[in-house]
Amino acid sequence: MFFKIANRAVSVYKDTVSSIGFIPTLISVCCGLLAIGILAIDTNKATAYLLDHAPLVVIRDGDTARVILSTMVGGLVSLTVFSFTMVMAQLNRAASNYSPRLLPGLISTRSHQVVLGIFLGAITFCLIVLISVEPGDDSYQLPGLAILVAVIFGLGSLGLFVYFIHRISLAIQITNILERVSSETARRLTRLDEEKEERHVGQTSNSGFESAKSIRAEFSGYYHGCNVEPLVTLAQGNDLVIEVLPVQGLFVLEGTTVVNVGSEIDEETAEKILACLRYSRNDLVEDNYVLGFKQICEIAVRAMSPGTNDPGTAMNAIDHLTKLFGLRMRIDDEEEYSDENGDVRLMLNVVDFSELLYLLCSSLRLYCKHDVVIVLKLLQMFDYLLQIPAELDSHHEAVAREFRNLINDAEVSIENKADLKAVRDFAGKVGESPHGEILSESEG
DSSP: OHHHHHHHHHHHHHHHHTSTTHHHHHHHHHHHHHHHHHHHHOOHHHHHHHHHHOGGGOOOOHHHHHHHHHHHHHHHHHHHHHHHHHHHHHHHHHHHHTOGGGHHHHHTOHHHHHHHHHHHHHHHHHHHHHHHOOTTOOTTTSOHHHHHHHHHHHHHHHHHHHHHHHHHHHHTSHHHHHHHHHHHHHHHHHHHHHHHHHHOOOSOOGGGOOOSEEEEOSSOEEEEEEOHHHHHHHHHHTTOOEEEOSOTTOEEOTTSEEEEESSOOOHHHHHHHHHTEEEOSOOOTTTOHHHHHHHHHHHHHHHTSTTTOOHHHHHHHHHHHHHHHHHHTTSOSOEEEEOTTSOEEEEEOOOOHHHHHHHHHHHHHHHHTTOHHHHHHHHHHHHHHHHSOOSSHHHHHHHHHHHHHHHHHHHHHOOOHHHHHHHHHHHHHHHHSGGGHHHHHHHO
């Protein structure tokens, strides 16, 4: 039961934090509590002090205070509605022009959520202060400090609106979208690279694992990772080796095998293991770096489609893919976790580098093989990947295969002899370079 509650709590937390309404709601509640707190300390002495030292900032007439607060609430509501409308328009444009996979990342943009939260918080603050202003109050009975803070909130919201317009205009630019997705993916890959020495022990591998017990999924859904620490603790306590089969982001069907265990276990332990698997409707790059690769690849494919025909965007996307593939080559194709004794207890199934490279490059070849500029850009990417060190020799072999596949497709699709000569000349230079031996060895 504890494992189910903990797993459910983690899933609810991730879904809540990634929601567009999380930060605005949190800021609104804080502003409401702030208004109540200021009204509680805003006594006649506080207002009298403001009248003595700063009379120009204190509103002395109750009707004037109500008019100002009512006007601010109406204006802030209009700003909030307009801002939310702009966010929705941005999401719709990103989904139609670039990729629907970008939506979770755009929704979770913190700067947009903070601005919208301050708008809603200012409205909440002004409404609470407006309620406290009663007809017939004289200047010493009005909450002067609270009204002053409300006015500051309103003026600050106007400045934030200008900032919000600026941020929206930048967020919808494809170069900034590519940079954001690439940076998030790179951070995730760098974190995995830094953790590999602590995580990977090398005493056990998926190829040598023998399953004694298979656990099947109880329902269908998208698998989005597992709670590693509880699984390692559970495996150590029962002297088990656990292998999780689904790749993160895969749709798991009810009744299919999701976990293999190296020893026989009872039903209660099997339920605890299943309780550590997370299923969610949302997928973020910070949790699954493969999603970042897919988003950038889809942007490149959309850019090269006949309806768009934007090779410049495709070239920018390939630049980012080159950097990310270079980071991915530093990581091996196994993800294993051990206990404090150094024994492997948990093995997670990950997307192999060769599989990831093939899936992305096959889409790019399909839409870009006729364009000599993009073909040369892809060949430059493969040339760079062949030069840099890799965690496994199979990574370079996968790059060499995709290099030859692109050359073969280009020779069939490109009809202009000059363009075809440029492709062959570049391929020849790569083959004659020191790292070109990888191509010949892989071909042989």
